Amino acid sequence: MDKTITVTVDGKTVKASPDETILEVARRSDIYIPTLCYLKDVNDIGACRMCVVEVEGHEHLYTSCNTKVKDGMVIFTHSEKVKLSREFVLQLILANHDVRCLSCSKSGDCELQNLSKEFDLPIENPYRHKLVKLESVTANPFLSYYPELCIGCQRCVSTCNKVVGNGVLRSSKVGTRTFIDAPFGDDWKNTKCELCGNCAKVCPTGALVAKNMSKYRLSKVEKVLTTCPHCATGCQMYLMVKNNKVVDVRPADGPSNKGLLCVKGRFGSFNFIHSPERLKYPLIRNKETGKFEQATWDEALDLIATKFKAIKAQYGADALAGFACSRSPNEDCYMLQKMVRCAFGTNNVDNCARVCHSASVAGLAMTLGSGAMTNPIADITGSDVDVIMLVGSNPEEAHPVVGMQIRQAVSRGAHLIVVDPRDIGLSREADIHLKLKPGTNVAFANGMMHIFIEEGLVDEEFIKNRTEGFEELKEIVKDYTPEYVSKICHIDPDHLREAARMYATAGKAPIIYCLGVTEHSTGTEGVMSMSNMAMMVGKLGRPGCGVNPLRGQNNVQGACDMGAMPGDMPGYQKITNEEVMKKFEKSWGVKLSRKQGLHATDVFQAAIDKKVRGLFIFGEDPVVTDANQHHIVKALESLDFLVIDDLFFTESCQYADVVLPGTSYAEKEGTFSNTERRVQRVRKAVTLEGEMRLDTDIFTDLMNRMGYHQPYLTSAQIMDEIASLTPIFGGISHKRLDDGETLQWPCPTRDSKGTPILHVGKFSRGLGLFYPAKYQPSAELPDDEYPLILMTGRVLYHYNTRAMTGKTPGLMEKEGHSFIEVNTADAARLGIENGERIRVSSRRGTITSEARVSDKVSPGETWMPFHFPDGNANVLTNAALDKFARIPEYKVCAIRIEKLEQ
Amino acid sequence: MYKKHVLKNNQRNKLIISSLNTFEKRIHANPPGVCPIATHIAYLHTARSQTCGKCVPCAKGLEQLENMMQRILDGDADMNLYNDMVHLAKTIKCTADCAIGYEAAYMALCNIKNFNDEYMHHIEHHKCHSRIAIKVPCMYNCPANVNIPGYIALINEEKYADAVNLIREDNPFPTACAFVCEKPCESQCRRCLIDSQINIRGLKKFAVDQIAVDQVPIPKRNVDTGKRVAVIGGGPSGLTCAYFLSRMGHSVVVYEGKEKLGGMLRYGIPNYRLPKDRLDQDIDALLAVGGIEVKLNSMVGRDFTIEEIENEYDAVYVSIGAQKGKVTPIKNHDNPGVSSAMDMLDQVAHGNIPDFTGKHVVVIGGGNVAMDCSRTAVRCRAASVTVVVRRRQEDMTALPSEIQSAIEEGVELRTLFAPSEVKLDENGKVTALITQPQITGHYDERTGTPTVRDADKPPYEIPCDLIFMAIGQSIESEPFAKYGISSKMNFVTDNTTAIKEHPGVFAGGDCVTGPATAIMAIGTGKIAAINIDEYLGYHHEYHSNIEIPEAKQNMRSHFGRVQLTERSARERRINFEPVENGMSHEEAMQESGKCLRCDVFGSGKMEGGLV
The missing domain is CATH 2.40.40.20 (Barwin-like endoglucanases)
Incomplete structure (x- = not known):
């Protein structure tokens, strides 16, 4: 209903929509109305009554935050009656508020304090009287609740219930007084509280606060907008920097996080920056003693260059390899792969996507033509999504801010199908939980498709016009009857039938999946089975649908995008494409190898086999993270020369010859690409004491020492080089991002606004491919010995x-x-x-x-x-x-x- | 010189009484979820104001009692203070001079006893128990938690189909409840603070009278889950359970022993209160959701065993009701002239309307079934109908409006008479009911109403030809013996409606609660459906989005409640046509416009503040 009405606010005539509140109309018209409990889209309960206005013809004052405008309404936002009412409300709130503001961590940042100043209230409060003092709740290491400062606005409760969707905060009564039951007491570890701290963000006073906030005054810190360094949700946040030290993190309103953070982002993303355990100078292992000794950068870099050059001379360039770091910015990953390709002269470059989502990259590239999440987070958790099918993904723990948005979607009425061998938090909310046997995803998907075909649920038009390979797949899934699949997957065939019907018949239904699909010996086929399902019912290339891998590390998407992969140049340009290789050779001024490089997981066996002898690891700890630790250790020990560039002396460093101190995300400029292909800025916040260097500078020095001429470039300059060589990044620059644009690749030109949804109208590969995958059991199955x-x-x-x-x-x-x-x-x-x-x-x-x-x-x-x-x-x-x-x-x-x- | 004045305070006293009436209204509208200690402090405060100041225990003691209770309320007390407080209350009770003092102390002791867990919580945790939170009275008190403010707002906007569907989100019997609900929703209606409770049932009746519910498209059900659930008994509870299970995508087979669905709504409640064709509208609508198969004339124990059902289905809901009329074993009760009211109502519902012309009828019992039976007897042209009740009229469990209507139709109420014997003539024909007059006695602590005992008076005869007993019903438990039966002859379930030690078997409605209300049975049916879904390993979301109108500002001026009227007693007593008149459009708009929208104003807007 597009009906425009007219209202008068303080004598000003304003056009408005009947869906707007008085407050929204006023704010839009630059008319100030004070608020205290109001929180847009979250809390409009009208509790504090600060936002009251007078409406002509009505004695009762209206709360502007939750009263919609009506045609012809004449509103006064600052009449004498309104002013007196607001003063009265403030006096009442302050009557029992502990006004020792100097000891409050929110002083200077307190909405109540600001309003008190604004209203110029007298020091003497006419309503002050003695009440029983309530105990503060402070045992929690991160969050505290001070009831004496609580004004009962319910913002935290609404946030915990409606936005975070965890629902542990609730209001409670002490007789006739109302407070918050905050689970921050002695038993905090045993509560359901996820410690995300989003409640502390919304508290208008110092009642519910993060403990970190007491370490600084807001006016005395610098706020540096950056991207969270943990998972690939790409939450935007501010580093609070005081005297060159990050003392806290506060959420910022980004497109993927909408002002939310999880416990890792809020409380676990800055202590490590200033950890005394940080590597501060290069270390070289003393061959005699086996001990690491401090070295100068020149000594370390010279040694590496010498050793690597020698290996290359004796055994060829393919005896060298380098791993990029999926936690480091795009620019770093780009420079690392450039170093490996130009200076080492090999395609033996990879990143840790190999052990998490390489199957997604490979699988979706094969079937759809682009190995990435097809739809944005906001789109697949939006208010009009009918069904969410979550496969092998526990976003409440691994991608918590995505998990929060899924919880919101479910509470708004979206159906949820969880396909997971475990009871995860979301399976409690799920309409159906297919608790399948681990490693049987392909059978599950084939069973789903069997039902699509058998019950006539397929999208024939879509299959005919946009795909190929249907008949072949149809032949395969014929055998996957629900009963047959139920035996393989240990699930109820009825559950499978219902899931198939629910997903296929839904209007908008995304598949969201994660490592439960990829981390298998048949992971790529598992991924392709996801796209098979979506294509068969036409749920690709449109809003609220798609196949959506939630990528793991903050920049694992970027590390792949940047060509830190053995068969791909930046932007998934194949090394087999001669035109592409010529373009890079021309730009980089060097002859490039055409030989397919080794995957990271194959490098270890190659090391044992003495095929790879020199390895440069940037920011990875394979001894801890890679499968079969003993095998990895043996591989690292077999190397002739191992270099590790990291923040800490990791387990893997024990096997290194040289260890280089790199810099963290808080010490450098750059960009991360989040799981939804959104390129976002990382900004330098602090300069630390020590000899740590920008990783891009380390790679540049090494390239030059190994005979490849590489000038020093700033991060922004590196991005410009990336854009010039990578069509999907063609329009991306630091400047555009700093100017406030938010861009999802493909973004080919400076005019492009990016591509939120992939495969609209046409798949990246042309026709979508149905990959005929058959179920294969996992490589190692239980037996009598290991049951x-x-x-x-x-x-x-x-x-x-x-x-x-x-x-x-x-x-x-x-x-x-x-x-x-x-x-x-x-x-x-x-x-x-x-x-x-x-x-x-x-x-x-x-x-x-x-x-x-x-x-x-x-x-x-x-x-x-x-x-x-x-x-x-x-x-x-x-x-x-x-x-x-x-x-x-x-x-x-x-x-x-x-x-x-x- | 001593002069006697005429009482001049009359006018002022009237004002005080009027002000106390509003006080009483506030007590009536006390919302669910108030801390009982806080409430009792308000009571004590009132008691203090009533003291004349003469005696120390009352004049000084009540103040101290209130102070101590306040400290407990504030979470500022320990067990020592609690013990001192109890001691003080006991002392006041024993030493105060008049009832203003000792009764206040006695009530304090009752409060401390009844809500001891709350007192202990305040002492141990320094705050109220987590159950203390204000709720929206109508929604909270409705056993099916129907969104009442929402549908009243829809009625006010003349969106009757939406109103019907909003009710059906929680209760698939909007019509039946519009006619016969005992309306627990109205009991604490906040509107009472201003004038009087909203006539919620009347508004619902208006809505279903504007559009027949079987003309309102039912929401789409979920895709088939492939799971099959048996519902034993097609009454309100069973059909509600079937309806919600079907909404969730399960296939349901309803086994009904009789030839039609509806249970007590059809065979217990007379047509003049709930017309059968209107009940059919609810049933037709709820069956239209699909996925429900009905097997009529199929009775467990007669046509198949419960084991057969258990084996065939993934889950079972037992909702067989309590349909067997109880009979008091007074002397000569096993006479053809003596029968249960239930049998009589059942016969009438089947269309076998007896002719009582010239017969004098006695109905024993004080509940709604007694009213139904007596009013039905009137319609069967009985020469006279007398209801014999052992207790006082105000202690009868029948709705006051039902009693009123019965009296209007010529039923005579004889209270405080306990039946003792059926008097027969030489042919064995009933000639009278012999009763023992009763005297009202002390209060029963459990029910809060006075008990009765035999009065020192001679037996009293009530001449009659027919006697109907309406003294309660029990369940046909035999085929279900293995589920265990309580001492009250009902099934025992946990609070999720599950029968212990029989996984997959659930029960609800009258067969668990004993004879209760339709809305209780409906509420339990919904809860059972949700728990059966969970038991089957799902968590199905079935709600559809119905847009609820924006709340208007409260209409604050005082307006009388629109009452539903009935047809003239002279006209209605001669047939079984519905007796109640609906609201006019004008009345419905006025009444619905008065709703205070507690779902939006007050606690309703707060997280957890609805139900």
Whole structure:
């Protein structure tokens, strides 16, 4: 209904829509109305009554925040009656408010304080009287609640329930007074609170605050807008910098995070920057003693150049390899791959996407032509999405801010199908939970498609016009009856039928998936099965649909985009394309190798086989993160020369010859590409003491020392070079981003606004390909000796190796030790109690860990996070590799668990 | 010189009484979720104001009692203070001179006893229990938690189809409830603070009278889940459960022992209160959702066993109602002239209308069934109909409006008579009911109403030809014996409606609660459907989006409540046509315009402030 009405605000005639509130119309017309409890789209409960206005003809004052305008309304926002009412309200709020503002961490940033000043209230409060003092709640390491400062505005409660969707905050009563039941007391660890701190962001006073806030005054810090360095959601946030030190993080309103952060972003993204454990100068291992000794940059770089040149001379360029860092900016990744290709002279370059989403990159490139998330986060969690199908993804823990937005969508009425071997938080909210056996995704998808075809749910028009290969796939899925699939997947065939019907018949239905699909020896086929399903029912290339891998690391998308891959130049330009190679040779002024490089996971075997002898690792810790730890250690030990450029002396550094101190995201300029292909800025906030250098400068020095002439470039200049050579990045520059544009690649020209949804009208590869995948069992299945399946994954409170999150004590307090989830029946059979330390063994090694006994996993299955060194899951995991993407099978291996005393 | 003045304070006293009336209204409108300690402090404060100041325990003690209770309320007290407070209250109770003092102390002790968990919570945790939170009275008190402010607003905007569908989001019997709901929603209506409760049932009736509910398209059900659930008993609870299960995509088979669906709504409630054709509209509409198969004349125990059902289905909901009329074993009760009211109503509902011309009828019992039975007997042209009740009229469980209507139609009410014997003539024919007069006695602490006992009076005879007993119903439990039956002869479930130790078997409605209201049965049916869905391993979202009109500012001027009227008693007592008149459009707009929209104003807008 597009009806324009006219209202008069303070004598000014304003056109308005009947859907607008008085407050919205006033703000739009530059008329100021004070508010206190109001929070746009979240809290319009009209509690504080600061926003009242007078409406002609009405005695009662109206709350402007939640009263819609009516045609002909005559509104007075600052009449005497309104003014007196607001003063009265403020006096009442202040009557029992602890006004010792000097001891309050929000002083200077307090909305109540600002309003008190604005209204010029007398010091004496006529309503002040003695009330029973309430105890502060401060045991939580991150968040505190001071009831004496609480004005009962409900912003935090509404945020926790409606926005975060966790619902742990609620109002509570002390007789006739109302407060907030904040779970920050002594039992904070046992509450459902996820410690995201979004409540603290919205508190208008100092009642519910993050403890960090007491370390600084807002007016005395610099706010640096940047992108969160943890997962690939790409949350925008401010680093609060005081005296060259990051003292806090506050959420910023970005397109993917909408003002939200999770516990890792809010509390786990800055302590590590200033950690005393940071590497501060180059280290060279003394051959004699085996000990690392401090070196100058010249010594270190000269040594590396000499050694690498020697290996290259003796064994050829392909005896060298380099890994890019998926946590570092695009510009760093670009320069690393340039170093490997131009100075090392090989395509042996890769990044850690190899072990998380390489299957997505490879699979979706094969079937759709572009290996990335097809639709933006806001689009697939929007208010008009009918069904969300979540496969092998636990976004509440691994991509929490996406998880929050999924929870919002579900609470707005979207149906949810969860396909996951575990009971994850969202499976409780799901219409259907297909708790399938790990490693059976292809069978599941084929079963879905069998039902699509059998029940006439396919989109024939779409298949005819936009795809190829349907008939071949149809032939394969013919055998995948629900009953057959139910036996493979250990699911109820009815659940499968309903899921198929629900997904196929929905108007808008995205598939969102994650490592539960990719980290298998058949991961790429699992990914292609996702696109098969979406194409068969025509759910690609349109809003609210698509195939959406939630990428892992903050810039794993970017590391792939930048060509840190053995077969791809920047922007997925294939090394097999002669035209592309000529273009790069011309620009870089060097002859490039046409030989397909080694995948990171193949480099280790090649090292053992002495085919690779020199390795440069930038910001990775494969000893901890890669499958089958013993194998990785053996590989690193086999190398002639290993260089690691990192922030910390990691496990892998023990095997290095030279260790170089790099810089963190807070010390450099650059860009990250988030999971939805959105390129966002990373900005320098601090300069630290020590000899750490920009990583791009390290690569430049090394290139020059190895005989490739590379001038020093700023990050912005590097992006310009990327844009000049990479069509999908053609229109992207730091300047455009700094000017406030938000761009999702493909963004080919300076005029392009980017591409939010891929494959609209036409797939990147032309016709979408139905890949005929058959179900193959996992490489290692349980047997008598190792009777249980082990899956691995992440918990909310840590990121991968904990190199960053582990430096925040509160996170370690919440979750700091290795554990393994065991099914109740298995535990009972083995006499294992909840909380007991047990021995866990696979064919590759043995660790001990704490048993957590529940029904979260099915009988015969177990699950472990891989964050914790006191029982590292990757000692156990199997490096069985996918035939396309060479991704290891982290999600399935066979193990045995035993009581320790046996 | 002593002069006696005429009482001049009359006018002023009237004002005070009028002001106390508003006080009473505020108590009536006390919203659900108020801390009982806070409420009691208000009571104590009132008590203090009533003290004449003569005696120390009352004049000084009540003040101290209130102060101590206030400290407990504020979370500022320990067990010592609590013990001192109890001691003080006991002392006041024993030492105060008049009722103003000792009764206040006694009530304080009752409050401390009844809400001891709340007192302990304040002492241990320094705040109210988490259950203390103000709710929207109508929605909270409705067993099906229907969005009442929402549908009233829709009625006010003349969006009757939306109103019907909004009701159906929680209750698929909008018509039946429009006619016979006991309207717990009205009991604490906030409008009472201003004038009086909104006539919610009347408005619902207006809505379903504007558009027949079977003409309102039912929301689309979920895709088929492939799961099959059996519902035993096609009454309000069973059909509600079936409806929501079907909305979620499950296939439901309803087994009904009788020849038509509806349960007590059809076979218990007479046509003049709920016309059968209007009940059919609800049933037709809810079956239109699809996925529900109905097997009539199919009774567990007679046509198949419960084991067969359990084996065939993924889950079972037992909602067989409580249809067997109880009979008091007074002397000569096993006479053809004595039967249960339920049997009589059932016969009439089947169209077998007896002719009582010239017969004198006695109905025993004080509940709604007794009213239905007696008013039905009137319509069967009985020469006289007498309802015999053991207790006082104000203690009868029948709705006051039902009693009123019965009296209007010529039913005579004889209270405080306990039936003791059926008197027969030499042919074994009933000639009278012999009763023992009763005297009202002390209060029953559990029910809060006075008990009765035999009065020291001679037996009293009420001459009659027919006697109907309306003293309660029980369930036909035999085929379900393995589920266990409580001492009150009902099924026992946990609060999710699950029967213990029988996974997948759920029960609800009258067969669990004993004879109760339709809306109770409906509310339980919905809860059962949600829990059966969870039991089957789902969490189906079934709500559709109905746009609820924006709240207008409260209409604050005082307006009388629009009451529903009935047809003239002279006309209505001769047939079974519906007795109640609906609201006019004018009345409905006035009444619906008075709703205070507590879903938007006050707690309703707060997180968790609805139900």
